[in-house]
Amino acid sequence: MSGADPGEWGFDTRAIHIGQEPDEATGAITVPIHLATTFVQTAPGQHRGFEYARTSNPTRVALERCAAGLEGAEHGLAFASGMAAEDAVIGLMRPGDHVVLGTDAYGGTFRLIAQVYGDRGIGWSAVDMTDRDALAAAIRSETRQVWVETPTNPMLTVVDIAAVADVAHAAGADVVVDNTFATPYLQNPLELGADVVVHSTTKYLGGHSDVVGGFIAVDRDDLAERLSFIQNAVGAVPSPFDCYLLLRGVKTLGVRMDRHCDNAQAVAEFLASHPAVDRVLFPGLPSHPGYEVAASQMRRPGGMVSFIHTGGEAAAVAAVGATRVFRLAESLGAVESLIEQPSTMTHLSVADSPLAVDPGLVRLSVGIETVDDLLADLDQALG
Numbered sequence: 020m021s022g023a024d025p026g027e028w029g030f031d032t033r034a035i036h037i038g039q040e041p042d043e044a045t046g047a048i049t050v051p052i053h054l055a056t057t058f059v060q061t062a063p064g065q066h067r068g069f070e071y072a073r074t075s076n077p078t079r080v081a082l083e084r085c086a087a088g089l090e091g092a093e094h095g096l097a098f099a100s101g102m103a104a105e106d107a108v109i110g111l112m113r114p115g116d117h118v119v120l121g122t123d124a125y126g127g128t129f130r131l132i133a134q135v136y137g138d139r140g141i142g143w144s145a146v147d148m149t150d151r152d153a154l155a156a157a158i159r160s161e162t163r164q165v166w167v168e169t170p171t172n173p174m175l176t177v178v179d180i181a182a183v184a185d186v187a188h189a190a191g192a193d194v195v196v197d198n199t200f201a202t203p204y205l206q207n208p209l210e211l212g213a214d215v216v217v218h219s220t221t222k223y224l225g226g227h228s229d230v231v232g233g234f235i236a237v238d239r240d241d242l243a244e245r246l247s248f249i250q251n252a253v254g255a256v257p258s259p260f261d262c263y264l265l266l267r268g269v270k271t272l273g274v275r276m277d278r279h280c281d282n283a284q285a286v287a288e289f290l291a292s293h294p295a296v297d298r299v300l301f302p303g304l305p306s307h308p309g310y311e312v313a314a315s316q317m318r319r320p321g322g323m324v325s326f327i328h329t330g331g332e333a334a335a336v337a338a339v340g341a342t343r344v345f346r347l348a349e350s351l352g353a354v355e356s357l358i359e360q361p362s363t364m365t366h367l368s369v370a371d372s373p374l375a376v377d378p379g380l381v382r383l384s385v386g387i388e389t390v391d392d393l394l395a396d397l398d399q400a401l402g
Contacts, residue, residue, distance in 0.1 A: 116162075
């Protein structure tokens with residue numbers, strides 16, 4: 020039985036209550052949207068915890084406390100986007116440092132590391148994160164970070180976080196885990212040995228396709244101090260209204276994820292027996308290479324499904340354009356189902372690179388609609 024300590028509360032209780040006490044002045048049950056850009060000080064340098072909104076804001080603090088509580092982290096920092104959060108983490112490195120990322124990393128992550136920080140003297144290598152020996156061989160003396168996505172975007176590869184942490188830490192490198200696909204409801208990387216967890220809160224945490232945001236969770240005080248400095252110095256922070264929307268979305272994360280997972284499982288099983296589908300990529304199917312790892316480190320396999328069309332690129336393009344319930348759009352993790360062809364959409368930035376995506380690949384963000392409608396929609400689109 021959970022006690023009075025918020026750290027002992029269940030996930031849904033934490034999502035609704037941590038950092039969200041009733042307003043002391045009015046008793047308002049919802050965290051107020053504090054729009055003030057500056058705060059009155061009682062004397063020079065003496066304030067009530069807030070001095071300037073870029074540095075800190077009461078609505079943002081509530082979000083940071085709540086999201087950190089969901090990841091079981093000591094520290095949380097909110098950013099204006101998932102890429103802004105990633106930029107802060109990569110910004111911990113210096114010219115001459117090196118980072119290892121997966122061979123099927125998100126296109127935006129690859130673009131930031133290879134095309135932005137690569138021009139600033141940061142080296143990188145792409146490796147199969149499921150191959151422990153290959154990872155160890157890719158790590159150099161100057162490697163400072165190992166970037167993990169699990170499940171990956173868009174191939175739904177499952178990476179053993181604890182195994183990667185063992186290899187990276189033995190070489191003195193930090194492990195960064197993008198937990199966007201899994202969410203803290205399904206997976207908690209810090210408990211598995213990760214040093215930093217990043218999220219695009221635009222996705223499942225927001226959950227309604229109406230807010231862009233990012234988040235970092237850490238336990239180590241040294242990392243939290245440096246990242247907080249970068250957060251303030253660079254200023255890529257979310258607005259108070261964005262923080263309010265994210266707090267509202269997080270309250271229902273657990274119940275939404277249960278429906279996402281139920282629907283995705285049904286969709287994956289349907290696609291696995293469809294003649295137009297060559298291969299289904301979903302960690303909830305026993306045929307998936309990462310099925311056992313997913314079962315050991317995730318509570319459920321998530322709401323994302325990818326598949327390779329038997330007809331290749333042309334057939335994939337036709338299918339994504341023929342759905343009626345699934346909407347053709349980028350992004351993921353919201354209540355509505357989305358469909359895309361990654362090679363020409365979210366992962367165009369990795370074309371002609373070691374991370375290039377099969378043009379016959381279709382990625383589904385399975386929403387919370389009536390599952391029979393989703394299955395019928397896919398059936399007609401594939402037909």
